[in-house]
Amino acid sequence: MSTPLVSALPPVDRAAPTKRVLVWLCIVLAALLALPLLLPGYQISIATQILIFSILAMSIDILAGFVGRTPLGHGAIFGVSTYVVIYWTASLGGSLWVGMGLGILAATLLAAVFALLAIRTSGVYFLLLTLALGMIVWGVCLRSTGITGGENGLRGIGRPGFLVDHVHFYYAILLVTVPVTWIIWRFVHSPFGLTMRGIRESESRMRSLGYNVPLHLFLAFVASGFVAGIAGALYAVFNDFVSPSTVQLSQSVSALLMAITGGVGTLFGAFVGATAIILLENVVSVFTARWPSVLGLTFVLIMIFAPEGIVGRARILLAKRRRRS
């Protein structure tokens, strides 16, 4: 590719986050660090799960928010990573760290295959194509009983000794989540990320400006798959079990809903969305067996009253207030 990417970069977007944002980030980080002191054992494992799914939701946000392509197959990419980690450690007896590396690699490669097939399309066709590709992965996992254990799934060998404790494991996951989040943030605010946003706004204009749009889409998809792979590998250690339900459509849908609930294109919305949905699942199911209905209703309400998502809505409100004052 001969296009010099930097040339199109307006200076404002390269600017470091403002002081106010930095202060807020520090507060959030301190809160995350202090969380285990406040919560009993089980809630900490919920918090861990939220972190893992936030990474998955961010990976979706890279595509949905920054190149305007909404994928419905990320559950499959995520789950393939989980499958590889557990197969490597439990069935082949390999080391967990190598397994996680292989899981992330497998997810990245799968994302590359998905990308080659899907980047030609956009809008609802992209949605359907990624959905179909995800279903293929699900079908393969379900049917190849010899490797994946079919419907029964694969059972892991347990976490390594120093991660068995919920609090230790939470900190370990936090230790991965923070740098991953920072890298994604850098990625979407890089010149490359700017091009991605350009593609989201107008593909034809970017093309006429001389950008290699398919290549950018491809790379964005692969990067997104890489991140989903990280989430999947972490989930393998967390859940210690994998079955076709991990790669099935509902996984893709719930991760996408997390991204949408938090706010597409806000990146940090992924954390808010994952927190909202996982907490809702856990709290509502204490009170009623009809918790999926409550969840559904909540989504409908969010779509009507805050289609920009929670963080998106908050930003709009904040901006309005600032303009007024």
Add this chain to the structure above:
Amino acid sequence: MDRRRFLEITSLMLAGGTSALASAREAQAESAPIRIGLLAPLTGVVAAGGKEIVNGFTMFWDSIGNQVGGRKVEIIVEDDASNPDTALQKARRLVEQGKVDMLFGNLLANTGLAVANYVKGNGEPYFIPVIAADTLTQGGRIPNVIRAGGYTASQFSRPLADWALKQGYKKVATVSQDYTFGHEQCGGFAQTFTEGGGEILLQLWHPLNTSDFSPYLGQLSSLGVDAIFAMETGADSARLIQQYTNFGLKGQIPLLGAQNATDQSVIRTMGAECEGIVTSAQFAEGADLPATQAFVKAYSAKFGKIPSLYAFSHYVGAMWVAKAIETIGGKVDDRKLFLETVLKTDLPNSPLGKPVHFDAYGNPVYDVFIRKVVKNADGKYWNVPVDTYPQVSQFWKYDPATYMKQPAYSRDFQGIKKR
């Protein structure tokens, strides 16, 4: 209702409520209740079965006043949503937040396997009256996972194969759902049948939720087999039986089935098309045994239907564990003692009507009924025993150690003896 009457009733109820609370608190002071976590699929694809799990389970505890070994029993029901990831999450919540003394339940094999893997790490007692995955009480045995009231998938299809050979059937074809539970139930039949001199002409595997069985029935009808063995569950079973009749196979080729094929959950809404199908199980709701009939009557009176596999196995499982708790005087906190006692406990008087005990691997040894579907006096269809195989263990007539060396059943390995 006028205002005065409303006030009267409300104050009465409040007074009653507080005194009930007070007495509950007193009881708690004596000894804390035994907390049991029940995981059941109340939503998702098998929600109907999940409801019956709760019915059967709570019916038993109600029958003994929710009290055992001098302690109160508290049951906490959680919905596993027919999904292994949710099941795992709920199991974690019950154990880590709810501090339950034991877990019970789950319906789908994958949900049970996920929870079993979780309790493997923390030693929480877990009883699985429905989860039939062979590995859990064989090669992949976990000491604190016990199949109280349940069975391994291949356990009952073996006596059925033996019975089929005795009927003079020489050639059989199988049709089965294409997943592990199906591979295992079918494998038990295929292995015993071929080792006994029979021949499996064809094995058909169809995906779960097949709506049209005509391609499969077409192949089966022209084979010239003596009988067809069908491994089906739920709606698939109902559709297969229906279409078996529609295509005119009923009455021409005898239909045999694994336990679930003619479970009450399938045949309670069906008519004459299910009549005459032969299956095998540890329970036959139409058995002329006093304990069985007393249970069926009580359950039908309470819930308006004849109990299914899900209901009776959880009733039996609860009864079994309750007997063990009684033996150790409610000391379930001593897990080692509790688990050992459960394994040593025999159950002579359960609704199964025959005494049962555990083998060395935590799986029950049953008298297995060969059952036929017939119409009862109320015009409903149910399973009535036509033959009994006493003391059938999960290993049939094999030596456990030798048996566990063979590969797990799958599409590719059905234990079929080559000739």
